[in-house]
Amino acid sequence: MRALLQRVSEASVSVAGEVVGQTGPGLLILVCAMEGDTAKQAGALAAKAAKLRIFRDEAGKMNRSLLDCGGGALVVSQFTLAADTSRGNRPGFSAAARPEVGEALYLALAEALRELGVRVATGRFGADMAVALVNDGPVTIWLEG
Incomplete structure:
Protein backbone atom coordinates (compact mmCIF):
# COMPACT_ATOMS: atom_id res chain seq x y z
CA MET A 1 0.00 0.00 0.00
CA ARG A 2 1.05 3.55 -0.61
CA ALA A 3 0.10 6.57 1.45
CA LEU A 4 0.89 10.23 1.35
CA LEU A 5 0.56 11.81 4.79
CA GLN A 6 0.15 15.54 5.19
CA THR A 23 -10.73 16.73 10.49
CA GLY A 24 -9.13 19.39 12.60
CA PRO A 25 -5.44 19.17 13.52
CA GLY A 26 -3.93 15.85 12.49
CA LEU A 27 -3.32 14.05 9.24
CA LEU A 28 -4.75 13.95 5.76
CA ILE A 29 -3.91 10.45 4.51
CA LEU A 30 -4.18 9.84 0.78
CA VAL A 31 -4.07 6.07 0.30
CA CYS A 32 -3.77 3.64 -2.60
CA ALA A 33 -3.97 -0.13 -2.45
CA MET A 34 -1.60 -1.84 -4.87
CA GLU A 35 -2.09 -5.17 -6.62
CA GLY A 36 -1.23 -7.94 -4.14
CA ASP A 37 -1.70 -5.84 -0.99
CA THR A 38 -3.34 -7.40 2.08
CA ALA A 39 -5.34 -6.33 5.11
CA LYS A 40 -2.23 -7.02 7.21
CA GLN A 41 -0.38 -4.34 5.22
CA ALA A 42 -3.29 -1.93 5.73
CA GLY A 43 -3.04 -2.45 9.49
CA ALA A 44 0.72 -2.00 9.50
CA LEU A 45 0.49 1.19 7.44
CA ALA A 46 -2.18 2.55 9.80
CA ALA A 47 0.01 1.81 12.82
CA LYS A 48 3.01 3.49 11.19
CA ALA A 49 0.95 6.59 10.34
CA ALA A 50 -0.48 6.81 13.86
CA LYS A 51 2.91 6.40 15.55
CA LEU A 52 5.08 8.46 13.20
CA ARG A 53 6.66 11.27 15.24
CA ILE A 54 5.95 14.26 12.97
CA GLY A 72 -7.63 13.18 13.88
CA ALA A 73 -7.21 11.67 10.44
CA LEU A 74 -9.02 12.24 7.18
CA VAL A 75 -8.45 9.16 5.00
CA VAL A 76 -9.06 9.60 1.27
CA SER A 77 -8.65 6.93 -1.40
CA GLN A 78 -6.44 8.03 -4.27
CA PHE A 79 -5.64 5.37 -6.86
CA THR A 80 -3.43 7.84 -8.75
CA LEU A 81 -0.69 7.17 -6.17
CA ALA A 82 -0.14 4.00 -8.23
CA ALA A 83 0.91 6.09 -11.24
CA ASP A 84 3.70 4.69 -13.37
CA THR A 85 5.33 7.60 -15.19
CA SER A 86 8.36 5.73 -16.48
CA ARG A 87 7.25 5.73 -20.11
CA GLY A 88 5.75 8.55 -22.10
CA ASN A 89 3.63 11.37 -20.79
CA ARG A 90 0.49 9.47 -19.85
CA PRO A 91 0.66 7.74 -16.46
CA GLY A 92 -0.37 4.12 -16.18
CA PHE A 93 -2.30 2.76 -13.21
CA SER A 94 -2.15 -0.99 -13.78
CA ALA A 95 -0.30 -1.53 -10.48
CA ALA A 96 -3.32 -0.33 -8.49
CA ALA A 97 -5.51 -2.97 -6.89
CA ARG A 98 -8.86 -3.75 -8.50
CA PRO A 99 -11.57 -1.36 -7.22
CA LEU A 113 -6.67 3.70 12.75
CA ARG A 114 -9.98 3.78 14.66
CA GLU A 115 -8.94 0.68 16.61
CA LEU A 116 -5.79 2.54 17.66
CA GLY A 117 -7.97 5.32 19.07
CA VAL A 118 -7.70 7.85 16.24
CA ARG A 119 -10.77 9.88 15.25
CA VAL A 120 -11.19 9.03 11.57
CA ALA A 121 -13.24 10.59 8.79
CA THR A 122 -13.18 9.33 5.23
CA GLY A 123 -13.89 10.39 1.71
CA ARG A 124 -16.13 8.40 -0.62
CA PHE A 125 -14.38 5.63 -2.53
CA GLY A 126 -14.52 6.05 -6.29
CA ALA A 127 -16.17 9.46 -6.15
CA ASP A 128 -14.94 12.65 -7.79
CA MET A 129 -13.80 14.40 -4.62
CA ALA A 130 -12.59 17.90 -3.81
CA VAL A 131 -10.03 17.91 -1.02
CA ALA A 132 -9.26 21.10 0.92
CA LEU A 133 -6.47 21.34 3.45
CA VAL A 134 -4.25 23.65 5.39
CA ASN A 135 -0.87 21.92 5.34
CA ASP A 136 0.86 22.46 8.70
CA GLY A 137 4.60 23.00 8.31
CA PRO A 138 4.35 21.96 5.55
CA VAL A 139 5.05 18.37 6.49
CA THR A 140 4.39 15.74 3.82
CA ILE A 141 5.58 12.13 4.22
CA TRP A 142 5.47 9.23 1.74
CA LEU A 143 4.83 5.77 3.23
CA GLU A 144 4.91 2.43 1.49
CA GLY A 145 4.25 -0.90 3.06
Whole structure:
Protein backbone atom coordinates (compact mmCIF):
# COMPACT_ATOMS: atom_id res chain seq x y z
CA MET A 1 0.00 0.00 0.00
CA ARG A 2 1.05 3.55 -0.61
CA ALA A 3 0.10 6.57 1.45
CA LEU A 4 0.89 10.23 1.35
CA LEU A 5 0.56 11.81 4.79
CA GLN A 6 0.15 15.54 5.19
CA ARG A 7 0.22 17.12 8.62
CA VAL A 8 -2.73 19.50 8.62
CA SER A 9 -4.34 22.18 10.74
CA GLU A 10 -7.60 21.15 9.07
CA ALA A 11 -8.78 19.21 6.05
CA SER A 12 -12.06 18.31 4.41
CA VAL A 13 -13.32 16.33 1.45
CA SER A 14 -16.45 17.13 -0.52
CA VAL A 15 -18.49 15.25 -3.10
CA ALA A 16 -20.82 17.26 -5.34
CA GLY A 17 -20.42 20.28 -3.05
CA GLU A 18 -21.31 18.36 0.13
CA VAL A 19 -18.67 17.86 2.84
CA VAL A 20 -18.49 14.11 3.48
CA GLY A 21 -15.47 14.06 5.81
CA GLN A 22 -13.33 16.49 7.76
CA THR A 23 -10.73 16.73 10.49
CA GLY A 24 -9.13 19.39 12.60
CA PRO A 25 -5.44 19.17 13.52
CA GLY A 26 -3.93 15.85 12.49
CA LEU A 27 -3.32 14.05 9.24
CA LEU A 28 -4.75 13.95 5.76
CA ILE A 29 -3.91 10.45 4.51
CA LEU A 30 -4.18 9.84 0.78
CA VAL A 31 -4.07 6.07 0.30
CA CYS A 32 -3.77 3.64 -2.60
CA ALA A 33 -3.97 -0.13 -2.45
CA MET A 34 -1.60 -1.84 -4.87
CA GLU A 35 -2.09 -5.17 -6.62
CA GLY A 36 -1.23 -7.94 -4.14
CA ASP A 37 -1.70 -5.84 -0.99
CA THR A 38 -3.34 -7.40 2.08
CA ALA A 39 -5.34 -6.33 5.11
CA LYS A 40 -2.23 -7.02 7.21
CA GLN A 41 -0.38 -4.34 5.22
CA ALA A 42 -3.29 -1.93 5.73
CA GLY A 43 -3.04 -2.45 9.49
CA ALA A 44 0.72 -2.00 9.50
CA LEU A 45 0.49 1.19 7.44
CA ALA A 46 -2.18 2.55 9.80
CA ALA A 47 0.01 1.81 12.82
CA LYS A 48 3.01 3.49 11.19
CA ALA A 49 0.95 6.59 10.34
CA ALA A 50 -0.48 6.81 13.86
CA LYS A 51 2.91 6.40 15.55
CA LEU A 52 5.08 8.46 13.20
CA ARG A 53 6.66 11.27 15.24
CA ILE A 54 5.95 14.26 12.97
CA PHE A 55 4.09 16.58 15.36
CA ARG A 56 5.73 19.31 17.43
CA ASP A 57 6.53 18.85 21.08
CA GLU A 58 6.80 21.68 23.64
CA ALA A 59 10.24 22.63 22.24
CA GLY A 60 8.94 22.81 18.67
CA LYS A 61 10.71 19.62 17.58
CA MET A 62 8.97 16.90 15.57
CA ASN A 63 8.81 14.42 18.42
CA ARG A 64 5.12 13.54 18.92
CA SER A 65 2.86 11.12 17.09
CA LEU A 66 -0.76 11.47 16.05
CA LEU A 67 -1.62 9.28 19.05
CA ASP A 68 0.47 11.45 21.38
CA CYS A 69 -1.22 14.68 20.36
CA GLY A 70 -4.76 13.32 20.01
CA GLY A 71 -5.12 14.45 16.40
CA GLY A 72 -7.63 13.18 13.88
CA ALA A 73 -7.21 11.67 10.44
CA LEU A 74 -9.02 12.24 7.18
CA VAL A 75 -8.45 9.16 5.00
CA VAL A 76 -9.06 9.60 1.27
CA SER A 77 -8.65 6.93 -1.40
CA GLN A 78 -6.44 8.03 -4.27
CA PHE A 79 -5.64 5.37 -6.86
CA THR A 80 -3.43 7.84 -8.75
CA LEU A 81 -0.69 7.17 -6.17
CA ALA A 82 -0.14 4.00 -8.23
CA ALA A 83 0.91 6.09 -11.24
CA ASP A 84 3.70 4.69 -13.37
CA THR A 85 5.33 7.60 -15.19
CA SER A 86 8.36 5.73 -16.48
CA ARG A 87 7.25 5.73 -20.11
CA GLY A 88 5.75 8.55 -22.10
CA ASN A 89 3.63 11.37 -20.79
CA ARG A 90 0.49 9.47 -19.85
CA PRO A 91 0.66 7.74 -16.46
CA GLY A 92 -0.37 4.12 -16.18
CA PHE A 93 -2.30 2.76 -13.21
CA SER A 94 -2.15 -0.99 -13.78
CA ALA A 95 -0.30 -1.53 -10.48
CA ALA A 96 -3.32 -0.33 -8.49
CA ALA A 97 -5.51 -2.97 -6.89
CA ARG A 98 -8.86 -3.75 -8.50
CA PRO A 99 -11.57 -1.36 -7.22
CA GLU A 100 -13.31 -3.89 -4.96
CA VAL A 101 -9.99 -4.86 -3.36
CA GLY A 102 -8.84 -1.23 -3.17
CA GLU A 103 -12.01 -0.19 -1.38
CA ALA A 104 -11.79 -3.03 1.14
CA LEU A 105 -8.17 -2.21 1.96
CA TYR A 106 -8.84 1.54 2.17
CA LEU A 107 -11.64 0.84 4.65
CA ALA A 108 -9.42 -1.63 6.54
CA LEU A 109 -6.77 1.08 6.97
CA ALA A 110 -9.38 3.53 8.28
CA GLU A 111 -10.74 0.91 10.69
CA ALA A 112 -7.24 0.03 11.92
CA LEU A 113 -6.67 3.70 12.75
CA ARG A 114 -9.98 3.78 14.66
CA GLU A 115 -8.94 0.68 16.61
CA LEU A 116 -5.79 2.54 17.66
CA GLY A 117 -7.97 5.32 19.07
CA VAL A 118 -7.70 7.85 16.24
CA ARG A 119 -10.77 9.88 15.25
CA VAL A 120 -11.19 9.03 11.57
CA ALA A 121 -13.24 10.59 8.79
CA THR A 122 -13.18 9.33 5.23
CA GLY A 123 -13.89 10.39 1.71
CA ARG A 124 -16.13 8.40 -0.62
CA PHE A 125 -14.38 5.63 -2.53
CA GLY A 126 -14.52 6.05 -6.29
CA ALA A 127 -16.17 9.46 -6.15
CA ASP A 128 -14.94 12.65 -7.79
CA MET A 129 -13.80 14.40 -4.62
CA ALA A 130 -12.59 17.90 -3.81
CA VAL A 131 -10.03 17.91 -1.02
CA ALA A 132 -9.26 21.10 0.92
CA LEU A 133 -6.47 21.34 3.45
CA VAL A 134 -4.25 23.65 5.39
CA ASN A 135 -0.87 21.92 5.34
CA ASP A 136 0.86 22.46 8.70
CA GLY A 137 4.60 23.00 8.31
CA PRO A 138 4.35 21.96 5.55
CA VAL A 139 5.05 18.37 6.49
CA THR A 140 4.39 15.74 3.82
CA ILE A 141 5.58 12.13 4.22
CA TRP A 142 5.47 9.23 1.74
CA LEU A 143 4.83 5.77 3.23
CA GLU A 144 4.91 2.43 1.49
CA GLY A 145 4.25 -0.90 3.06
